[in-house]
């Protein structure tokens with residue numbers, strides 16, 4: 001078979017998906033030039049510096065190996081998109097905040113902007129790849145935008161759906177050894193040639209049997225469905241965590257018992273203060289909206305319950321903290337261990353920590369936050385940003401009263417010094433190994449630990465003198481008396 005003519009790839013959007021995915025493609029495909037472009041100059045500057053704009057284990061090494069060889073980061077969107085054979089689009093697809101579908105539907109402004117740009121600079125035919133997570137049938141709409149806005153009628157655009165399944169924190173591993181890559185295309189000769197070209201790119205390092213093909217709509221829907229199923233598991237075990245606390249069962253024992261059933265499996269069964277990240281909530285809301293617009297109200301309601309349960313879990317955690325501390329946290333310092341939405345990432349988008357901290361601060365607590373990877377600037381920004389606005393590159397933030405009660409600390413010890421309580425909101429491994437006896441000494445008594453991730457050894461903590469709350473487990477004898 002002749003080698004498909006893919007010499008240059010451009011990717012619009014240098015974020016958590018665009019950056020790592022393109023870096024891994026470049027690393028494994030030295031015969032292809034890969035350029036990642038973005039409107040955000042600072043982000044591009046950071047990708048070209050020693051301090052990359054995002055933290056992912058292994059990312060530095062991959063970028064260093066390929067950058068300057070066949071991997072480039074640039075703000076010259078027109079040039080690189082114009083020259084590319086394949087253009088990946090990996091821009092934000094936030095939840096709409098105003099207008100029809102506000103709070104549910106995906107806002108495709110950035111996607112459409114990218115499509116208009118591709119059309120305006122294209123003088124040769126291109127394969128346009130949806131990497132962003134989009135609603136079903138977006139490819140059809142984007143196809144029209146591309147066709148109607150390109151002045152050269154000889155230019156042909158083939159649209160493929162190639163949703164990204166990476167998980168932050170393990171992105172490089174997921175990209176190097178994916179469970180599968182999914183490519184959706186239309187069933188025409190040119191559509192199938194485009195599928196073959198993208199398959200050829202991935203086949204540089206991924207065996208063909210792991211590269212699945214589907215029609216465009218199935219591929220688009222598969223991504224929303226995968227995230228809905230993953231989030232559903234978290235909400236399911238979280239619902240059981242509430243039942244465990246009320247009944248005296250232990251959610252870890254329940255999870256272990258059901259996880260050994262091969263039909264259920266043991267992954268995604270850790271009870272926690274709730275799921276976060278940029279995708280789960282956004283994609284479920286989007287799925288619900290798609291169902292509603294297609295007249296499938298019961299289906300939409302079914303999936304919406306996953307988000308309702310997640311909000312309930314965060315609220316329940318805040319109520320546990322306040323209730324345990326004698327129904328008032330007013331003017332009490334509370335140390336927050338972990339602000340990222342999961343370990344091994346600095347990403348805070350939709351992190352449960354935002355809702356928990358806001359909940360505590362609204363009750364006038366003073367939160368002192370420590371996270372090994374999240375900057376203080378990011379924490380203050382998150383605490384002053386209304387829900388859903390974080391995903392807009394052009395949103396401007398303002399100071400709010402909430403910030404007066406937020407402090408960001410450089411060490412866990414300084415966060416906990418003088419505090420009445422510690423809330424563990426991210427499962428960073430380092431949290432397991434602190435000298436909690438020394439930390440306890442410097443806290444206000446009685447000293448509480450609320451473990452929203454079930455990562456600490458509560459027997460040891462109770463021996464030290466802490467009153468502890470382990471999510472989904474039988475209550476500390478002290479708390480049994482309080483409730």
Ligand SMILES: NC(=O)c1ccc[n+]([C@@H]2O[C@H](COP(=O)([O-])OP(=O)(O)OC[C@H]3O[C@@H](n4cnc5c(N)ncnc54)[C@H](O)[C@@H]3O)[C@@H](O)[C@H]2O)c1
Nearest residue numbers: 013014015016017038039040090091092093110132133164
């Ligand atoms: N983060 C994840 O784990 C993940 C996983 C799978 C899929 N996704 C999906 O991938 C998409 C991107 O997510 P992300 O986390 O990388 O977002 P991100 O916010 O980190 O990156 C998006 C980038 O696109 C840029 N951008 C927006 N419009 C642009 C334009 N017209 N031209 C050039 N650049 C533009 C922004 O400046 C930003 O840097 C979303 O649809 C998301 O749902 C994300």
